[in-house]
Amino acid sequence: MERNILLTIEYDGTNFCGWQKQPGRRSVQGEIERALGTVCGREVKLNGASRTDAGVHAYGQRASFEGGFGIPTCRIAVAANNILSGGKNSLGAAGDVRITAAEEKPLGFHARFDAKAKKYVYKIRNESEADIFKRNYAYQVVKPLNIGAMEDAAKLIVGTKDFKCFQAAGGDEKRTTVRTVYSLGITGVRDVQIEIVGDAFLYNMVRIIAGTLVEAGLGKIRPSAIASIIASVDRQNAGHTAPPQGLYLAEVYYDDLETGGFYGQAGLG
């Protein structure tokens, strides 16, 4: 019988070329498809909710796939993780991706097209000294950040707007660049964490917002200038693109009546 299975996946993006499969390179999608191929006894094609870049991490990536498989849904994660964590070596090139849940969805459900919203976390390490153990897991900013200025800037980003200024060059010119940012919060002092929830994000949007907030925190951009930067719809006016290793795909929300729906989950009533 055909089933549609939705996976929740976490990974350390350091040693991947990104989510998407690329010939001759190690991708998250490629590693999981290979493990699922063995577990399910047939070729599997995964639809990932977000195409994270090289070095970007995930606590809660989602991906769906359809097919008629012998293995019960409840055993897929354990069996696939057994393969994914196998062959541990000193190069750390194994054990860096793990399926944390597998659940059944109606046929036709698609992890990306049916996503209602996503939450990303961006981690900044605001210390004068580097920490080699955190080099792949946060963006090191040496000069002290003014968190209040970052918060003032963040408030002006929340809402439904044309966010073209936060889209990397090379993005699709024909499609709309209007998106809704539901919330954008900043927590912590030396370990600064930016948390953003939106309906969807343009290419590199979270990293450009993080870079822009860092520049606000360093006094290079006035927080009140954010409104005119957005209104200019010009990438040149926004801040730099913060590096990939600070970015974590934290959660993907679906319209799920059983759990009270997306708005209930995100606390956006």
Next chain:
Amino acid sequence: MERNILLTIEYDGTNFCGWQKQPGRRSVQGEIERALGTVCGREVKLNGASRTDAGVHAYGQRASFEGGFGIPTCRIAVAANNILSGGKNSLGAAGDVRITAAEEKPLGFHARFDAKAKKYVYKIRNESEADIFKRNYAYQVVKPLNIGAMEDAAKLIVGTKDFKCFQAAGGDEKRTTVRTVYSLGITGVRDVQIEIVGDAFLYNMVRIIAGTLVEAGLGKIRPSAIASIIASVDRQNAGHTAPPQGLYLAEVYYDDLETGGFYGQAGLG
């Protein structure tokens, strides 16, 4: 003029074959010697204080080298780190080693032979769920540890004893296996940290002690049995060898009058 320079070095051991240079493999010693060769304008041979294994980390490795170099001692760290951190790539194979200090010592001083004591830290993550972001930085123990039992066992290890039971098979049979453990402390609950200071350590001694303490914490070894395990001088009676990724070389002590000497530093008055 000939100088003898003592370096302090920190590294993430994940992507190294260990401290010691090995042909065709990426070692900490090899990477630093290559950088210093460029910086000093001539070949450099480093004497490391500890030959850490593959996957073992260091906050405070020490290594010394002699020669007549043009570059002032105070500029060696910055210049070498510039090379060591260069060529950052998505594979995390750069920026994982850093010189944190360089100081001059009398000619003839040797980082290993003149070391008076060393401190190692062993990190255990006592949680039922794995955390892929910590897989290379701590030993995951799933079942709950009885920290009190580990502390009781630890007390019986402190002192000057024949620690042959804690030496990995393959160690030199002819040399003495008597060592002095000055202190052995355990802190934390879920993030458990073992801190051990001793005059010198046998091959894999800290990892076997960590494995033995874990077995005491799991109720597999009675804490009071430690005395007879040590007296047996038999590796078979001790616990398992805890994995390398939990181990950190924290500090190397020298007989340094200027700073009050080793005993002052270690607080062992």
